[in-house]
Amino acid sequence: MIKNTITSALIGKKLSYSLSQIIHAHYKNNNYALIETDNFFKIFEDNQFFALSVTNPYKQDAYNFCTIHDEIATNTGIVNTMLYKNNIWYGYNTDYYAFAKMLEAYKIDLSNKSVLIIGNGSTSKTIGYYLNKNNINYNVIARHPRNDNEILLDKHYFDNTNVIIQTTSYGVFPNIENDTLLDYTKFNNLEMIIDVNYNPRRPYTANFAKYYNGLLMLVYNGLLFEELLQGYPIKDDALAYSKYLDSQMANIVLIGMPYSGKTTIGKILSNDLKKAFFDTDIILKSENNDLVSCLNSGKDVVYFRVNESLLVKELSSTKFSSIISTGGGVILNVENINYLKQNGIIIYLDATTSTLKNRCNFEDRPLIKSINDIDKVYNERKTLYEKYADIIIDGNQPINEVVKTIEVKLNEYFNN
Structure with missing residues (x-):
């Protein structure tokens, strides 16, 4: 059987959210594919690969598939980068180095x-090894303890924890949540939260x-992968690139x-910044769910506010790299x-009432029927607000x- 030849790819279960193709293109690799699968081993039956990135839940499968491992992979049993050389699969744990480089950069x-x-998955194991x-x-x-060192929280940990490193997929795009796995208000000496997720x-x-989110760690993983694939060091300011990427992907x-x-x-702004445009009032009106x-x-x-909130959650959960114009009362619900x-x-x-009064026409504004209503x-x-x-x-x-x-303030924000 003739196999498909794929030079490099990311292997995972759900990858629609992935920024990996964008990152690898930045490092001059325009032949990087995204391959979703429910069976890690089966993909090798139909495809010939030469370099693979591997994301959860397949990092331990990748370790088992490789013949030769680097030191970190050997000590963790985790592989997230695979290279095929001389008919042998080599496995590397670049998560370790990407995490270390992220800490150094920040x-x-x-x-x-x-x-x-x-969390106690593959990434947790790698970070634990680093620590x-x-x-x-x-x-x-x-949530599902496996080892003796996996604890139940009590007052000691609430009082003494300084840093939390979040490695679970809870609340990750597109299933974002307005709550947390833990009650963070109980941590009395918490200084920082480091998240390996970026969306x-x-x-x-x-x-x-x-x-700190995990976007910079992802960028470093891409850089390390390309250095292994291309066979030479790549000079790049990964921190600066991650800030640029953040500015491009943020709503x-x-x-x-x-x-x-x-x-x-x-x-x-949509035209200037090359971002999609969504207006909640216009969308609701098209669905006959606007206030009028x-x-x-x-x-x-x-009833209107409920539908507005449902739309806000949908846009927040499914859109990025977008401009979102909201209704004036969206801030009345903190959710x-x-x-x-x-x-x-x-x-x-922030426009003053005098500016607003000069612009108003009172059409399709049930809550603002007069000048006094604006005040x-x-x-x-x-x-x-x-x-x-x-x-x-200053909206005046x-x-x-x-x-x-x-546009000036956004540039300052992302480069801070």
């Missing part, structure tokens, strides 16, 4: 810290301590009062903001100046 010093790893090798005290907690970029967990979410210009500005349609059909504001923040930068277009709604919402915003923009400027200011 200047994270774990010495003299008490670390808690959440052991560097004499860093750690414990493991898992969402800022999960709900990020609210509880200094947070930009516009909040603000009616008449603040969210739709108009969102469309211009709801009221005309005998439904109430509560909406929690979802939007997970993959989005929240920008508040009332503005005073009710202003504090919430400011509270939830990552960036606040001409549209082109507002757009220019947003």
